[in-house]
Amino acid sequence: MLIAERRRRILDHVQVRGYASFRDLADEVGISESTVRRDLRAMVAEGLLGATRGGAVQVDHAVPDHARGGLPADPVAAERAAIAARAAELVEPASAILLGPGRTTLQLARCLADVEPLTVITNSVPVTTALLDVEHVDLVMVGGTLGRSIGALVGPMTEQSLKGLRGAQVFLSGDGVTVDRGLTTPNVFAAATDMALVAAARQVIVLADHTKLGRETMCQTVPTERIDVLITDSAADPAAVRALRDAGVDVLVADSRSS
Template identity: 50%
Template sequence: MFAAERRQLILEMVRANGAVSLRELARVVQTSEVTVRRDVRALEAEGLLDRRHGGAVLPGGFSREPGFPQKAHLATAEKTAIADRAAALVTEGEAIVVGAGTTTQELARRLARVPGLTVVTNSLLVAQALAHANRVEVVMTGGTLRGSDHALVGSGAEQSLHGLRVSRAFLSGSGLTAERGLSTSNMLSASVDRALVQAAAEVVVLADHTKLGTDTMFQTVPTETITRLVTDEPPEHEERAAAELRALADQGVQITVAAPGGGTGGGAGAAPGPGRRPRPVPPAAGRGPSPAAGPGGGKPPAGGQGPGRTEDLPLPGQRRAHPAASTTPPLRGGPPTAEPPATGGRVADLRRR
């Protein structure tokens, strides 16, 4: 395909979807992300689109929020891997809240097999994904339907959450930064997400790498309130996203990285994948229990471990016990988990194994 043909196709995809990731563009035009990045720069110079880290948007693209059909086609492999890993955090008989979004919809599809689970949600799509799960109880908020993301918002939704207490909240959003935390471009959605957070002992944010470093209008969850971030590994060229992960870890957020379609992972000494260069990460003391293990390092939770490599990254500032301790502190009230002895050496970084 000639450069002019590639760029025309890229432009058509961005116009049709509002925003498209570089990975998706490279897949469709069947070329490398490096080539696609050059094409996007050329189109930006002509004023035909705007570059955003990890993708391209219409000029002034963040002034309008893409609709659900557009968002559903962005970073699909990454969202699937994130949902797989997030589902492994959920245990039998737990009560959780799940916010609206395409990534949380993927999570809901995996929660259908967790027995005794109670899910409170304002998302019609989350409820639909769990509608035929006989062992899962679904509780919907009230409110006014916001059609663009199939979610219930407004005072009715917020009031229905008053007095509620659950173990975890799973939320997504439009952007995530270490400075402001999770944010979204819609005021009503942000207000309901804040009410969901108030109902939970822990807050788990699901955000693919294209949202890292993006700051949108309305803050939903400040960084100090986020317990864990489940994300995918930023591409090698996305130094800004990798730096944002380190900054989030410095502020106490636990970072879990899920690799789309990857292998079973490797230890701290594993070699980088083809074409990858290692990224230095400051050493930390010890490694937490395997992310696939349940409480105490035993059987995995009922949610199951999805495909792909996952890593819990003990980056600087994370909530970790000293390696000499026998247990790690619970995540805001959760049960303690056994801590294996320190292995020494370098810890896992953000590169592929």
């Protein structure tokens, strides 16, 4: 992985969470803690992040793009928003849906204000927070152990509690999608919980911007044949889209220019 890409992912992760430990960042990016420490020293020196005991925190002031060394906070923010808006169109009023963790599923949660009534089952802390004040959404938050690196509840308790639940759709956002392995994530605990989320839904919908297509990480969460719908953006590689469609996945392309 290139240094610029590695540091972009570190910056993204800390800005979403507000704080991340060395271990969280190592697990998230798939690198050693010593590499994380070296990167953080450089990023703190550039004013991108703040140093704290055991990790890094988001800086309180806005950092201009030129000071980031070409590392924007979220280079695909518009694409994520477009994907989330397209996904919200698939949600039927009076249904029950499951939302996994991730920035795009969080965006989807924020798009559900016009879908009523609705039941949302989630293990994501940010998703729960986003829907707390939406009165027409009945929230079901499954229990478990907090995985701080992904802001979600994971582990055997989470998986067990999902066994008794059913939803019309599950919306997931991992780290990579390929034809050979489907949706993947670098986090072992997140992978097991995502599998339990999939088992609780009739339809599986994956939200993946163009940077994730063709990318493969350690743990498979949803094999290609289990993905019913994949929503990506208009910058997606046409060959990757065509290959997924040939494999039986219904690929929807959201245009960020119209969002």
